[in-house]
Amino acid sequence: MLLFADTGYTQQSEIVQADRAARLFDIPSLPVLGAISAFNRQSGLQVTLPAGVGSNARTNPVKGSYRPEVALARMFEGTGVSYAIGDAAQAILSASDGTSGEAATTLRPIVIVGKSRRDATAGAGFQGTPDWVYDEAGSVSVVSRQAIQNSAARNANDVLDNVAGVLTNRSESQNPGISISVRGLQDQNRVATSIDGARQSFQRTSHGSSQRVYVDTAFIRAIEVEKGGVSGVGGAGALGGSVNFRTIEADDIIQADRRWGVEVDATTGTNAYNFNGSIAGAVRLSDDFSILGGVAHKNIGDYEYGKNGTITQLDELGSGTARNDAVIFSGMEWTTTLLKAEGNLSDDLSFDLSWMRNDADSQQGSYGVDDVLRADDQTVVNDTVTASFTWDPGSDLINLQGRLWYNNLKNDEQRGYADGALPLTYGMESFGASLENTSQVDTSVGLLSLNYGFEGFRDNGETKTPVLLDENGYDGAYGFKGANPSGQRDTLSGFANATLEHGDWLTFTGGLRYDYYRLTGSTVVHGWEQTVVGTPGVNCLLWRNGTCFRWQIPPSQTIVNSYPQYPVDVDMSGGAWLPSATVAVKPFDWLQPFVKYARTYRPPAITEALISGGHPLVAPLENAPNPWLRPESADTFEIGANITQDAVFSADDSFRMKTVLFYRNVKDYISMGTIFNEQAGRLYNTHVNLDGTTHMKGVEIEANYDAGGYYIGGSFTWLHTDFAETYTYQGVDTGPWTGGGTYPATPAILFAPPKTKFTIDAGVRLLEQKLVVGGRLTHVGGSEPAYGQLVGNYLTEDYTLLDIYGSYAFSDSVKLRFAVNNVTDKAYVPSLGTASFPAPGRTMTASLNFKF
Incomplete structure (x- = not known):
């Protein structure tokens, strides 16, 4: 059997995302962990090994063009490790220890499934980031389950x-919906947010953020x-990018050697x-x-x-939303249901159907x-229904994926x-x-x-x-109704991208897409007219086209408003x-610098055009x-680098x-x-286009070192935005005070994200890795007005937080988790929040998780 280092770890089923095309490999002789990591990067597939697991066996070097399963077999040929494809698309690794010939630890089957490499949702990166992220020549982050x-x-x-470059807006803290800011862009669908690929486009105008996404983490x-x-x-x-919440699958619930499984989680x-x-329960009917x-x-x-x-601003504003040191109406009651079916209609055609209700x-x-x-x-009911399929007949020319989706959100107040x-x-x-x-x-x-x-x-907004x-x-x-108008917006897009991989060191991608939109709706503008009861006064305050809209009224007279x-x-x-366009190079197997350019386009939202x-309950x-x-x-320009290194200081560590x-x-x-x-x-007031160009720039870093017995990682964000300072309103007549034509003024930007944010996350694994204890230090800088029109409520001061978390695995089926958030009981206003809601x-908290 395959001999691993003495970790005391019970092996779980490992997943490979299969790709039938031949790939170029250049993998030197390495310990098992490093070799599999290199195989993942060069094949574009994924074999996931638990952190801290290694082996005293070394693999063979593999160089040349091979199909992935052939390359994997060559890696272990003659090493005492054998590779074979079994029934139900399972591959089994087995070996002797090379010395005594006696069996050691068994690695359970490696299941090969025809899915995208993005199906891997956990790995050795920060917050469990999977390895495919470090093959992406661009800024991508993943938060694991x-x-x-x-x-x-x-x-x-x-x-x-x-997450580096990401903030969530807390200016509507009494609402359970979330509003996500990426690189300083938020609201009005600037960042496409979805659940299993189904767009979440709901907007509701209020005093804070407008975009609301209703999704629970369960x-x-x-x-x-x-x-x-x-x-x-x-x-x-x-x-400005996308955020996709992916729901669990049957394989997340069912253990490899069983036909059904149940997971129960309870936290207080x-x-x-x-x-x-x-x-959650799942059953494999076949x-x-x-x-x-x-x-x-x-x-x-x-x-x-x-x-x-x-909290200075809270003292100045009073306590309209706080009583007895508590934020009123900050609670919620939330029920989520999920139903999903997954299957294969044939050897090359798979599908899934899902319905999530929040x-x-x-x-x-x-x-x-x-x-x-x-x-x-407030009651919010959000139904998300998706149906998708993948057809992969084994041809290099066909790997077809399609999706139909429907999302319906009702906010009853x-x-x-x-x-x-x-x-x-x-x-x-x-x-x-999509197709x-x-x-x-x-x-x-x-x-x-x-x-x-x-x-x-x-x-369709209504x-x-x-x-x-x-x-x-x-x-x-x-x-x-006026601030949240009814209307319809259609969006169509076609795209084509070509990626050329020259050897194993140069990758070039060029793409072109065309986006089209149409937005329709009807609304009204309310005016204000005054009719004088009695003899009109001699002074008119507002003349338009020969008519007095507003009189100066002596006390003896009255007016009627309309x-x-x-x-x-x-x-x-x-x-x-x-x-x-993207260009990425690999001067070394562990280093991938890249440069990227992308042009993006956002049509106005229904709210923006029709407000x-x-x-x-007051005059409109x-x-x-x-x-x-x-x-x-x-136009967005990026320059960056991916670093993926295994066996840095020992056979079992990774960076x-x-x-x-x-x-x-x-x-x-x-x-x-x-x-x-x-x-x-x-x-x-209305929505307007700013003159000139708004400039945004920043730095984003995520990193993690995992040595099995301990780990340390973190993220860093630096962001700076220069908003354009004037606007020009184009209309039929822009006002008599300018003589017609233009009306330059200073716009109102509600939110200024902080320039700096960083997190350091470190922990240890003890008692054969059954016990994990970790701590997280987060610092967020204060926000500053871009110029004098920022709403003061949304300016926040810097703050530093300490969190502690941990877990203890009683067995493979029972785990206790615990956490202490805001250990120092810090009084602060979250960034992109308001002092009304500290x-x-x-x-x-403590939680128990059961799997059986």
């Missing part, structure tokens, strides 16, 4: 906090973050962390078909914020100046106001499809891979409100060609639509690192501004 479970997260915000297998341009499926209509803790639990189901429930109360330190109940509100509590009940609860519904229904194929051709200069296809989707007419004929509920409506129909469309109305005189809004576009420097120019960046509407004769104080 183990890292998610170790985080003891209140919601999905917490598990993304340590059944998330991995979170994949791409921070630049996405050249293939998932990149349509996105300016202090600081209103009442309960967070889940149960070798070609399996089903999975699960349900999770979370009950989190109103947390207490930290007591050590002073059902969250929460409240929003605050104490008013009269110390009366206003509470709004019972708004508290003077006459009782006001029922409101904000909705976003989205559906789409892509990969062909490989051997040429005289190297292996040429062609990836081409299309994707398209539709977003807000429903009751009618609340006042004595002047104004609908007081229109403010809800709010005429001016219909606005929006029908905008456009498209853009978007090139991309109208004003604050709810704040917002107006902008039918002339232009899409944003960006992984990804470093990326980027520079991005954004044209027509969309912000809030003030414009003059000719029909209504008034100033309004972050949770010290929280201790």
